[in-house]
Amino acid sequence: MTDHERPREPQNEPEHECQREPQQDPREYAIALHQDKVGATLQGEDGERELVIVGHKEVVEAAQNPQVFSSAVSAHLQLPNGLDGQEHQRVRALVDSYLAPEVVAEFAGKFAAVADEVVADGELMQDPTRAADVFAVRAMLRWLSWLAALEAPLLDWMERSEQLAAVKDRELAAAVAQEYDQLVTQAVAAAPKGSVTHHLAHSHDLEHAEIVSILRNWTAGDLRSLAKCIIVIAQGLATRREVQERLREGASAEEFAAIANELLRMDDPFVSNRRITTCPVSIGGQDVPAGQRVRLHWTGANLDPSVFSGFDSQAHADANLVWGTGVHACPGKELSLRELEAFFTRLLRDYEIELQSGPSGRSARRSPTGGWETTPVHFARL
Numbered sequence: 237m238t239d240h241e242r243p244r245e246p247q248n249e250p251e252h253e254c255q256r257e258p259q260q261d262p263r264e265y266a267i268a269l270h271q272d273k274v275g276a277t278l279q280g281e282d283g284e285r286e287l288v289i290v291g292h293k294e295v296v297e298a299a300q301n302p303q304v305f306s307s308a309v310s311a312h313l314q315l316p317n318g319l320d321g322q323e324h325q326r327v328r329a330l331v332d333s334y335l336a337p338e339v340v341a342e343f344a345g346k347f348a349a350v351a352d353e354v355v356a357d358g359e360l361m362q363d364p365t366r367a368a369d370v371f372a373v374r375a376m377l378r379w380l381s382w383l384a385a386l387e388a389p390l391l392d393w394m395e396r397s398e399q400l401a402a403v404k405d406r407e408l409a410a411a412v413a414q415e416y417d418q419l420v421t422q423a424v425a426a427a428p429k430g431s432v433t434h435h436l437a438h439s440h441d442l443e444h445a446e447i448v449s450i451l452r453n454w455t456a457g458d459l460r461s462l463a464k465c466i467i468v469i470a471q472g473l474a475t476r477r478e479v480q481e482r483l484r485e486g487a488s489a490e491e492f493a494a495i496a497n498e499l500l501r502m503d504d505p506f507v508s509n510r511r512i513t514t515c516p517v518s519i520g521g522q523d524v525p526a527g528q529r530v531r532l533h534w535t536g537a538n539l540d541p542s543v544f545s546g547f548d549s550q551a552h553a554d555a556n557l558v559w560g561t562g563v564h565a566c567p568g569k570e571l572s573l574r575e576l577e578a579f580f581t582r583l584l585r586d587y588e589i590e591l592q593s594g595p596s597g598r599s600a601r602r603s604p605t606g607g608w609e610t611t612p613v614h615f616a617r618l
């Protein structure tokens with residue numbers, strides 16, 4: 237693999253990036269723009285201005301035009317997210333070979349076993365957010381054959397990186413990123429022969445930094461994304477009891493995916509990704525120059541009232557942008573849906589998902605980085 241002309245130092249920004257909206261629930265931010273019929277808007281201080289795109293049509297237009305909306309936005313090595321053109325295609329083909337539907341299907345038994353363990357732990361189930369975090373970490377550890385001893389440091393890392401995403405301390409973020417790279421390096425060194433990690437590390441002539449970047453991308457941001465998805469879906473099912481009952485009766489994998497995708501569309505916890513324009517372009521009524529930083533706001537586009545209305549898992553399926561669109565669309569979709577299905581199938585067998593009203597009727601807090609900051613549901617034993 238060719239050398240990428242990007243520094244190898246640990247990065248201080250999330251690789252599988254979630255939006256860091258300033259202190260605001262990204263849903264509310266986008267809904268307000270939709271009310272004013274704004275498809276794209278320039279935000280931020282001079283010198284750091286970003287074009288935030290929330291209109292569905294405009295987000296699709298930008299995501300499907302990578303020649304104009306380049307992904308080379310970071311000074312750090314991000315494989316494959318930060319690449320364009322043929323370089324992207326080459327790394328993407330490698331990534332896809334590990335995440336193709338038939339490949340991840342082989343892990344269904346492992347994910348079901350992890351779901352069994354988590355749901356059988358009555359104490360853990362008292363805290364749905366913690367249960368979601370533990371499930372996300374353990375499912376990943378089993379998929380990649382990482383040491384079980386990494387569970388505690390990974391859980392700790394998830395918590396700290398979530399806090400960091402909210403406060404934006406670049407120095408601290410760099411230190412936490414470096415710690416993460418050390419965890420990955422440890423995992424690679426201990427990976428047993430025949431495992432996904434061992435295969436990735438030894439079969440493609442990758443440099444160490446490239447292996448770490450790919451694994452960081454599969455794990456760091458996505459543990460959080462997956463855990464957030466669990467809570468968003470749980471909240472959606474607690475709000476729609478008939479849908480919860482339908483899943484409890486035993487839905488097919490396709491039906492589960494359609495319902496999960498629609499609930500995630502309505503409250504997309506994977507908020508946005510960045511681009512940079514390669515030439516002057518007009519989008520959403522805005523004329524922008526070459527070199528303009530752009531944010532594709534998936535959460536916003538998924539709430540565009542000119543495209544979506546209410547809950548409709550069939551009618552909204554084609555326009556759903558939870559997994560992105562275009563050449564960078566999420567290769568981890570199938571893996572994520574398998575994990576989510578394993579968790580909810582097992583959960584719904586033993587538990588009812590109910591909205592959390594709390595002892596004082598206090599409602600849960602939304603997170604400025606997408607999804608929920610405090611737990612909106614509780615699990616009640618059937």
Ligand code: HEM
Pocket residue numbers: 252299315316317318328331453454455458461462465506509510534557558559560561563564565566567568569571572
């Ligand atoms: C759990 C919920 C997840 C959501 C909602 C999600 C969503 C997305 C979205 C919207 C993109 C498009 C980014 C862009 O256009 O710039 C993306 C890209 C990507 N996702 Fe995910 N993702 C999830 C989980 C995962 C997992 C578990 C993995 C890997 C194991 C993964 C690996 C990737 C990679 C490698 C890319 C970059 C692809 C490229 O640049 O070609 N994702 N994801």
